[in-house]
Amino acid sequence: MTQNGDPGELGPAKTEIMEATYQALQKHGYDNLTIQDIADEFENSRTLLYYHYDGRDELLVDFLEYVLYEFLGSLPDEKQSARAELETLVEVLLPATLDEEVYRVQLAMFELRVNGPHDRDAREQYLRVDSELKDLLEDIFTRGLEAGEFADIEPAVEAELFLSLLTGTRTRRLTVYDPEESIHELRNAINTQIERISSS
Structure with missing residues (x-):
């Protein structure tokens, strides 16, 4: 994600990916979640997702860090x-x-x-x-x-x-x-x- 994990230091694209991931998880849960599900919630292309991430699980690890810092900030x-x-x-x-x-x-x-x-x-x-x-x-x-x-x-x-x-x-x-x-x-x-x- 970022060197210290602070969501405030994410670029706009990655922030949108994290938000799209949250929306996709709400709808599909973990087992059935695909990159395409996240792409469907993402205003940009599936290609951009793969530019940042090799697959779903790598993205979810970053999402976990994002959620952690959002939680700590709350x-x-x-x-x-x-x-x-x-x-x-x-x-x-x-x-x-x-x-x-x-x-x-x-x-x-x-x-x-x-x-x-x-x-x-x-x-x-x-x-x-x-x-x-x-x-x-x-x-x-x-x-x-x-x-x-x-x-x-x-x-x-x-x-x-x-x-x-x-x-x-x-x-x-x-x-x-x-x-x-x-x-x-x-x-x-x-x-x-x-x-x-x-x-x-």
């Missing part, structure tokens, strides 16, 4: 309390319900993660995703500990735990829940963990 800044930022992060990653189109895109990203053992590029991209989220969580826990919002915790340990909780819960949501089915009970379990580490 998170609250540090003006909130650390606990409020953690709760917002949970809400962003795990909304109670999903509409069908958003569900298809998230499912496609999950299926790309599952390909990680067989696709080095996808695996490295997800290692980056996990690293970014872990660093964000560790920063939240460190600031919360310093501000007295959280009890005596080890921020790095809690970051690993919450990353696993969030990743596992997203996996359960995508594999055993219907998009419109509420994951209220799963969210409550995570909120219990937040209460556990919060100062009384």
Whole structure:
């Protein structure tokens, strides 16, 4: 994509390709997605897609990076309390319900993660995703500990735990829940963990 992955540094053509990919994933999901499906959502030609990408999976790895930075850019800044930022992060990653189109895109990203053992590029991209989220969580826990919002915790340990909780819960949501089915009970379990580490 770009040297540092920032979508703001993409050229117009690649930005349009990312947006076309999002639209195509909403309609077709991962398994049935073809380059032609993306081209159908792209105002330019299929030839231009192949100029930038050798195939669908290479494009999806770039799309994953694009989505990651879009997500990170949507998170609250540090003006909130650390606990409020953690709760917002949970809400962003795990909304109670999903509409069908958003569900298809998230499912496609999950299926790309599952390909990680067989696709080095996808695996490295997800290692980056996990690293970014872990660093964000560790920063939240460190600031919360310093501000007295959280009890005596080890921020790095809690970051690993919450990353696993969030990743596992997203996996359960995508594999055993219907998009419109509420994951209220799963969210409550995570909120219990937040209460556990919060100062009384």
